[in-house]
Amino acid sequence: MTAATLTAERLAYLDLMREVEEFFHAEADLLDEREYDEWLDLLTDDIVYWMPMRKNVSYRNRDRDTTAEDDIAWIHDDKETLIKRVKQIQTGVHWADEPISRISHLITNIRFVEPVSSLDDGERVTTKCRFLVYRNRLESETDLLIGRREDTLTRVDGKLKVARRKIILDQSTLQAKNLTMFF
């Protein structure tokens, strides 16, 4: 790309994309460093945090390989429930994550679904990305959870927040014994 084609709009897009990337990377650090209260601040109060299940379907029915929004999911939380999940870990007697697990979130393939170059307070933008969540606990227990994420981001008082998160794990029968971690 030459300087001539680097329009103001393109620059604004790159600036916003870089801001989103830094937001996701900082979010991953908060989760992996267990700064859960700060992580909760990155979510809007009306967040929908949804992890549908996946099914074995035919190519013809490929639009049904993810459970619908009114179906049973792995997780379908509002902010209040996410706060409870954090508080549960903080009790120190949540045995599924006590002793604490070692977790790393890798976030990649980030893009905007629609062309966008600005995001003002109250506006929304939808992003897609891939996640790889690695968890190791006690001696040898290891999980590798990989999939796609669709996030709706908004801006509140100048700061990015997650207003909606759809987590699409690439497993049908879940190969991990629990989903104690956040995505």
Next chain:
Amino acid sequence: MTSANYSARNLVDTTEGEISREIFVNEEIYEQEKERIFTRAWLYIGHESQIKNPGDYFVSKMGEESVILTRDFAGKIHVFLNSCAHRGMRVCRYDEGNTSAFRCPYHAWTYKTDGTLIGVQDYDNAYQPPFDKSEWGLVEVAQMANYMGTIWATWDKNAPSFEEFLGEATIAFDQGLCAWDGGDGGTELLGSVQKWVVPTNWKFIAENFSGDWLHGVSHRSVDMIRLGPSGEVGRRDDFGQLVVNGFPQGHGILYSVYPNRKERTEYAMSPETSEYFQHCWERRLKNLGEDAGTCPLVGTIFPNMSFHAQQPRTLLVSHPTGANRTEMWRTYFVDKEAPAEVKQFLREYYMRYSGPAGMTEQDDMENWNYASEASRGLIARQRPYHYKAGLGVGAPHEALPGVVTEQPITSEQNPRFFYKRWADYMDLGSWDELRDAQTSRFWEKAS
């Protein structure tokens, strides 16, 4: 049937309340379980609402083996082994759906939804003389039962009827599955099945839901954070006094008895849900009278089907896939006639309680996982597990089915009944012997 290489009764001492760790960790015993228990006992397959229309199918499991639950075009329900008669390929590889036939992707053998073989590649030329296709249909279970919409099956043609297999636990199962007002409105499944893998022996799970009321510390974290649907301390609303009921068929139910005159204020976080349950309670008092407050909380139908009847309401099957690996399949249910917003609130409460992301269930699985793991060592195996709580206390009860122990006495009688029956299945070859074992004043030996 081959004979067992050991005596299960020597490993399970329900009179003393001591059970060998071998039965949870030993691969050879697990291989024997597959034959002695999972080819003989009645197993839960699914729910008729998963196959409402002709051609509908739902792929389930019996022990380790894949089976197809389907409704044929005459409306009859079948359960078939999901394996082609020709070369064994799975003939159905989708979780659920609707089809006119199951066509094998390997050599194109094709079966109707009643299991009949209707298509064989190059049948006219390759098979001279032609073979009889009616002898090469899908393998069907020996017996199937539809009980209040739940579908059960066994591979054993000599097994007793499903009703006899349930025994007196029928009452508890009826109470657990019926509409919350005790009337005829019925219940329905609430969406898709959660399936996940837990590194544990399947019996830890079955035992847990048969009525292990001593594992409260497992759930201390959710009690502290007020997971319950009223926002009070605890993970459920007040359900009354606990009672365990054990049955000679190996089933175990943990009942709760709520005082009829006490006000009920459940689900306070959702006014419409709270109002619905209060209406139900008023109708339940009218419908059931003195028995209104008596309801199963959790239960296990031997060997591996468990249910929660109150908060949340769910069905669970613990499909073994190895001595130390189990697939949990959990589905949820609600009153058919509950308003949409009530179903919606319950759906969200159920999901945050149960399943792999359920804040309550997560801690169970950690304990089952590492209890199994820490029992596998050669030294560990030499020490039996301790099942002595409430030993000798259980007795027949005038109002409740089975053998009963009531609060304030806590009891591990239900796991003892479960393992006594487990040993019967493992040691006894015939159903006559199994019948005798369950009727010879069993409760004196295990209560």
